[in-house]
Amino acid sequence: MNKYMEHPYPCIFCDHSTDWGSGRFVNRLPADTYYEFEDGTEEYRDGYSCAECMATECDRCPELIGMDEDVTPDMVYGEWFGGLFSDKAHRVHAGCLTEKEAETWDKAGA
Numbered sequence: 001m002n003k004y005m006e007h008p009y010p011c012i013f014c015d016h017s018t019d020w021g022s023g024r025f026v027n028r029l030p031a032d033t034y035y036e037f038e039d040g041t042e043e044y045r046d047g048y049s050c051a052e053c054m055a056t057e058c059d060r061c062p063e064l065i066g067m068d069e070d071v072t073p074d075m076v077y078g079e080w081f082g083g084l085f086s087d088k089a090h091r092v093h094a095g096c097l098t099e100k101e102a103e104t105w106d107k108a109g110a
């Protein structure tokens, strides 16, 4: 029995329902994780994550980055790049790119 794979499809991170009509259904994503409880024990969870929980933090400002709004060095410099931006940032808003990075990204034809 996997309660995360059946009604009300709780988000594996925050336990909010991602079922149809919950408001989180449209943007939910299949996901799995080893959820860690406060006492240090872990539980494997396989199911869905809501969009809020899939949002990541920007490395250059305190705002969260929504799905598909994040920019990584690979997107700017090419898939083979595999590194970090010069200031060690890895995931940022498009608007948080430096002028030079934004220019390079433009040329990459994103």
Ligand SMILES: [Zn+2]
Residues within 6 Å of the ligand: 011, 012, 013, 014, 015, 016, 049, 050, 051, 052, 053
């Ligand atoms: Zn969630």
Ligand SMILES: [Zn+2]
Residues within 6 Å of the ligand: 058, 059, 060, 061, 062, 063, 092, 093, 095, 096
């Ligand atoms: Zn940002």
